Amino acid sequence: MTAENDGPLVLGIETSCDETGVGVVRGHALLADAVASSVDEHARFGGVVPEVASRAHLEAMVPTIERACERAGVALHEVDALAVTSGPGLAGALLVGVAAAKALAVGLGKPLYGVNHLAAHVAVDQLEHGPLPEPCIAMLVSGGHSSLLKVSDVTGGEAEQGVRPLGATIDDAAGEAFDKVARLLGLPFPGGPYIDRAARSGSSVYVDFPRGLTSQRDLQRHRFDFSFSGLKTAVARWVEAREAAGEPVPVEDVAASFQEAVCDVLTRKAVDAAASEGVEDILIGGGVAANSRLRALTEERAAARGIRVRVPRPGLCTDNGAMVAALGAEMVRRGRRPSALDLPADSSLPVTSVLV
Amino acid sequence: MLLAFDTATPAVTVALHDGERVVASHTQVDARRHGELLAPGITSVLDEAWVPREEVTAVAVGVGPGPFTGLRVGLVTARTLGLALGIPVYGVCTLDVLAAQAVDTGAVSGPFLVATDARRKEVYWAAYDEAGARLDGPHVDRPGDVATGAPVVGAGARLYPDAFGHAVGPEHPDARVLAEIVCGERAELLDPEPLYLRRPDVAAPGKPKRVS
Numbered sequence: 001m002t003a004e005n006d007g008p009l010v011l012g013i014e015t016s017c018d019e020t021g022v023g024v025v026r027g028h029a030l031l032a033d034a035v036a037s038s039v040d041e042h043a044r045f046g047g048v049v050p051e052v053a054s055r056a057h058l059e060a061m062v063p064t065i066e067r068a069c070e071r072a073g074v075a076l077h078e079v080d081a082l083a084v085t086s087g088p089g090l091a092g093a094l095l096v097g098v099a100a101a102k103a104l105a106v107g108l109g110k111p112l113y114g115v116n117h118l119a120a121h122v123a124v125d126q127l128e129h130g131p132l133p134e135p136c137i138a139m140l141v142s143g144g145h146s147s148l149l150k151v152s153d154v155t156g157g158e159a160e161q162g163v164r165p166l167g168a169t170i171d172d173a174a175g176e177a178f179d180k181v182a183r184l185l186g187l188p189f190p191g192g193p194y195i196d197r198a199a200r201s202g203s204s205v206y207v208d209f210p211r212g213l214t215s216q217r218d219l220q221r222h223r224f225d226f227s228f229s230g231l232k233t234a235v236a237r238w239v240e241a242r243e244a245a246g247e248p249v250p251v252e253d254v255a256a257s258f259q260e261a262v263c264d265v266l267t268r269k270a271v272d273a274a275a276s277e278g279v280e281d282i283l284i285g286g287g288v289a290a291n292s293r294l295r296a297l298t299e300e301r302a303a304a305r306g307i308r309v310r311v312p313r314p315g316l317c318t319d320n321g322a323m324v325a326a327l328g329a330e331m332v333r334r335g336r337r338p339s340a341l342d343l344p345a346d347s348s349l350p351v352t353s354v355l356v
Numbered sequence: 357m358l359l360a361f362d363t364a365t366p367a368v369t370v371a372l373h374d375g376e377r378v379v380a381s382h383t384q385v386d387a388r389r390h391g392e393l394l395a396p397g398i399t400s401v402l403d404e405a406w407v408p409r410e411e412v413t414a415v416a417v418g419v420g421p422g423p424f425t426g427l428r429v430g431l432v433t434a435r436t437l438g439l440a441l442g443i444p445v446y447g448v449c450t451l452d453v454l455a456a457q458a459v460d461t462g463a464v465s466g467p468f469l470v471a472t473d474a475r476r477k478e479v480y481w482a483a484y485d486e487a488g489a490r491l492d493g494p495h496v497d498r499p500g501d502v503a504t505g506a507p508v509v510g511a512g513a514r515l516y517p518d519a520f521g522h523a524v525g526p527e528h529p530d531a532r533v534l535a536e537i538v539c540g541e542r543a544e545l546l547d548p549e550p551l552y553l554r555r556p557d558v559a560a561p562g563k564p565k566r567v568s
């Protein structure tokens with residue numbers, strides 16, 4: 001057996017938004033990643049409806065656990081530990097996963113680790129690329145979050161110094177901006193993949209959309225923070241002006257120009273963060289990490305500064321249970337103390353709280 | 357060995373029944389902490405009765421109606437525990453448990469209503485005969501629309517005295533009674549599916565708002 005094959009067997013549960021994710025890992029080896037999504041039920045509302053998501057989590061929980069165990073070829077009683085996202089996310093949705101994980105812990109008599117969703121987005125990369133480079137800069141971009149973190153210990157460390165926030169969005173998350181702009185352009189929800197596709201045949205310099213928080217003055221206070229709300233408004237104004245003039249809206253060009261504005265700011269700040277912290281690795285996670293332009297531009301700019309970039313494959317970038325299991329396995333491996341059974345679901349869990 | 361619990365009201369109530377009697381129980385009332393209180397409540401009844409988890413042979417859970425977030429804590433816990441232990445899970449209407457409590461304690465002697473807090477100025481309610489058999493419901497309505505002078509059991513009666521002048525019996529369900537009516541085969545067993553009675557609050561968006 002290789003070292004990868006005799007690590008702890010951990011089942012992870014993720015329900016912070018609209019994906020019911022259950023993953024099974026052994027050490028750094030991914031054994032199963034089962035995801036049930038309620039995204040289709042939210043599509044006609046243009047965003048995730050919390051109560052609809054919570055109801056779907058309850059219905060999907062047991063079948064998704066069963067599917068994950070079946071794919072992993074393990075029986076539930078064989079797992080060494082349970083891990084669950086305890087925050088941040090939608091309160092009611094988180095609670096379904098946390099309660100399920102506790103029931104497994106009680107029913108199986110195994111330890112439970114309540115972990116931070118953002119750190120799990122970082123830990124998941126171990127399943128694909130092996131041990132994490134620590135320290136690294138993590139750029140986490142999705143419909144729910146946009147953060148730059150410095151990760152020196154993905155389990156948080158004893159003194160909770162392991163994951164340090166450098167910056168975050170001060171208004172909309174990057175993925176939210178994609179959704180809203182997609183709607184303006186008449187593209188379906190979730191907007192990310194549709195904008196990416198449309199942008200491929202458009203010109204990224206067709207419209208010079210604003211780059212939020214990049215002026216000299218903003219950089220003094222918000223060097224590593226993001227703002228996408230002004231960009232979204234600028235796109236809306238531009239589209240409205242076109243429509244008012246009775247002219248057609250060049251969807252591909254607007255999508256490409258918008259996407260370039262988002263990726264320009266994200267990558268510029270991520271590379272700047274790595275350089276200023278003297279860190280040689282950038283790791284990208286979250287649903288927006290699947291964006292082709294974001295990956296390409298980060299790699300181009302990082303390479304120019306001698307910085308490496310790691311991006312898990314798209315299926316591991318979006319929310320899933322494997323990422324939670326991966327972080328749980330790391331908790332076991334590094335000897336962290338399990339959570340108590342009164343573990344809360346915390347919708348605004350700070351990123352510094354990696355283990356609750 | 358039956359493990360019973362209910363989280364459809366502010367009470368997080370757990371009991372363990374050995375087939376003859378309740379051997380341990382634990383109840384805490386806190387409308388905002390169902391998710392935190394239930395699992396420790398379960399381990400505390402198992403520990404108190406010195407019963408290893410493998411000896412539990414079935415789970416009974418209150419399926420509401422009740423406020424959604426708390427209700428789901430009980431249901432997902434019951435279903436997942438059932439999966440982990442490989443044992444069956446039975447659902448019981450939470451209002452039926454309150455009705456049995458009222459009948460068993462002699463708080464009612466004729467037909468009566470059970471009403472619990474549905475928030476948003478409404479109650480979940482059902483009508484029962486003198487033996488505690490459900491005749492109508494469960495429903496969700498404004499108290500004024502179901503006002504009655506008959507005895508009304510449950511917290512809903514105390515919350516809306518104008519509509520329900522005759523509040524009697526217990527306010528919240530007790531898992532000891534849930535366990536007893538299931539073991540005594542006096543309960544109508546349901547699938548462990550939540551009785552939400554309301555659709556989620558959602559509105560499809562209109563056209564994007566203009567910004568200029």
Ligand SMILES: [Zn+2]
Pocket residue numbers: 117121142144286287318319
């Ligand atoms: Zn996420």
